[in-house]
Amino acid sequence: xxxxxxxxxxxxxxxxxxxxxxxxxxxxxxxxxxxxxxxxxxxxxxxxxxxxxxxxxxxxxxxxxxxxxxxxxxxxxxxxxxxxxxxxxxxxxxxxxxxxxxxxxxxxxxxxxxxxxxxxxxxxxxxxxxxxxxxxxxxxxxxxxxxxxxxxxxxxxxxxxxxxxxxxxxxxxxxxxxxxxxxxxxxxxxxxxxxxxxxxxxxxxxxxxxxxxxxxxxxxxxxxxxxxxxxxxxxxxxxxxxxxxxxxxxxxxxxxxxxxxxxxxxxxxxxxxxxxxxxxxxxxxxxxxxxxxxxxxxxxxxxxxxxxxxxxxxxxxxxxxxxxxxxxxxxxxxxxxxxxxxxxxx
Numbered sequence: 001x002x003x004x005x006x007x008x009x010x011x012x013x014x015x016x017x018x019x020x021x022x023x024x025x026x027x028x029x030x031x032x033x034x035x036x037x038x039x040x041x042x043x044x045x046x047x048x049x050x051x052x053x054x055x056x057x058x059x060x061x062x063x064x065x066x067x068x069x070x071x072x073x074x075x076x077x078x079x080x081x082x083x084x085x086x087x088x089x090x091x092x093x094x095x096x097x098x099x100x101x102x103x104x105x106x107x108x109x110x111x112x113x114x115x116x117x118x119x120x121x122x123x124x125x126x127x128x129x130x131x132x133x134x135x136x137x138x139x140x141x142x143x144x145x146x147x148x149x150x151x152x153x154x155x156x157x158x159x160x161x162x163x164x165x166x167x168x169x170x171x172x173x174x175x176x177x178x179x180x181x182x183x184x185x186x187x188x189x190x191x192x193x194x195x196x197x198x199x200x201x202x203x204x205x206x207x208x209x210x211x212x213x214x215x216x217x218x219x220x221x222x223x224x225x226x227x228x229x230x231x232x233x234x235x236x237x238x239x240x241x242x243x244x245x246x247x248x249x250x251x252x253x254x255x256x257x258x259x260x261x262x263x264x265x266x267x268x269x270x271x272x273x274x275x276x277x278x279x280x281x282x283x284x285x286x287x288x289x290x291x292x293x294x295x296x297x298x299x300x301x302x303x304x305x306x307x308x309x310x311x312x313x314x315x316x317x318x319x320x321x322x323x324x325x326x327x328x329x330x331x332x333x334x335x336x337x338x339x340x341x342x343x344x345x346x
Contacts, residue, residue, distance in 0.1 A: 001268070002164060003141050005276065005296040007094065011287055013135040015126060017066055017090040019152070020142030024051030024086065025184055027197055033118065033151035040113030043121040048085040048107065055083035056199050057183055060224050064180050066143070068093035095133065102132075119155040137283060146248030153251060159259075161252060162279060165329065166265035167336050168245070168322035169307035169315070172237035177305075185232045185240075186217045234314065238321035245325035253332050262334055272297035 003016035023029045028051060038046075057063065058071065058080040069084045070076055070093070077100050078084045085103070092099040092106075109128060113121065126138040139162070142148075152159060166174075175181045190198040193210045199219055216223035217230075252260045261282040268275050276293035307318060319338050326338040 001300070003094065005299070006139055006141075008296055009280075009287070009289060009292050011136045011289075012283070013126070013130040013133055013138040014094065015091055015129070015138055015140040016094040017142050018087070018140050019148060020066075020144070021051070021054060021086045021089045021091070022047065023148060024049075025053035025187065027051070027053050027200065029148065029151065033148075033155050035118075037115050037117055038121065039115040040121075041111045043113065043118070043125075044107055044110040047087045047110075047125065048103075050083035051086055052199050053187070054086070054089060056219065057180075058083060060222060060227075062179060062183065062224070062227070064178065066090055066180075069099070095129070105132075122155065137287065139283075144244060146244040149248050149251050160282070161255070161260045162282065163248070163252060163260060163262045164265055165245070165262060165334060167307065168238055168241045168325050169318045170265075170303065170305075171241045172234050172318060172322070173305050173307055174303070175237040175240065176232055176234055181237070181240075182227070182230060182232055185236070186214065186227070186230070189214055190217060235317050235321040238318050242322055242325035246328045249328045249332050262332065264334065268300055269302050272300040 003014050006012050006014035007016075019032065022032045028049070031046060054067075058067075061080065068090050069078065069088050071078065071080045071084065078088065087106070088099060088103055092102050096102055106125075106128070110121075110125065113124060116124070126140070130136065130138045145152075146163075149161070187198060190210065193214065194201075194204065194206050196203045202220075204218075210218070215221070216226040252262075261279065263275055263279065273293045276296055277288060277290075280287040280289065280293065307315060310318065323338060326336050329336060
């Protein structure tokens, strides 16, 4: 929602899921935030790499609305079978329908760059894209961005952050339905059992430690039907949310004043324009645009599900799993009601 609205701003470049795809399910996290200096060709090979995690799911026909490259379109350069370069999965198609031509123009530009730190190369890349589209500022947004906030801070030590937070119980419901979160949980669980990345390694010496309910998801015998039917438990999703919040806030709250803005997701539904105005004011007064915020505010739609519709027992378990996250948010000045009440009490 936020990336789509920022894309409409006349002066802001919206980079959607750049890092979310770049780190490839976590398997390329170290490479994506390398401390090595690198020249343009090496940097391009990294941002245009075809990631094994993303490709595995594409080849099984498992995708999501965030992945925008039209693999099935007539004349598409890349397919589900070939895999799609990281920057082409979402970031470039989010900006233009002429994404393949932009990909070629970027390759020609980036491969000519001199050696620099990875942070400098990212700034060159994002700055080039901003200039190409006539924008003055870039904003990168990735789902579960809090999980990579530490390497982002190391790479962009003067970065400013917009933290859009959601009630953890609703976030858990959303995670449970999101097919890529399911993919992440499944492969992370297999990796813990096997002691190795199951997609990139054929090592199965610890196969006996893989429980029966996870065996259908081993890459060599992957069962698409079983995966589609599989559900991650809500409390586990809530624990994941809590870990993200606690770890992320420990870094965000340590930043100097003016470096971080927290917006509640729920407030986008009750007062969308004021939220958008607060966001652009944080970016700089020159980015405040009344016409843009009014127009985008009219596009906001409420989510389809809510934790308040769950059975009382589920509400209690979900709330308890989220409680450390709620407490961390309260300490940071963001309040959510998380008492022991049930639906019948409300």
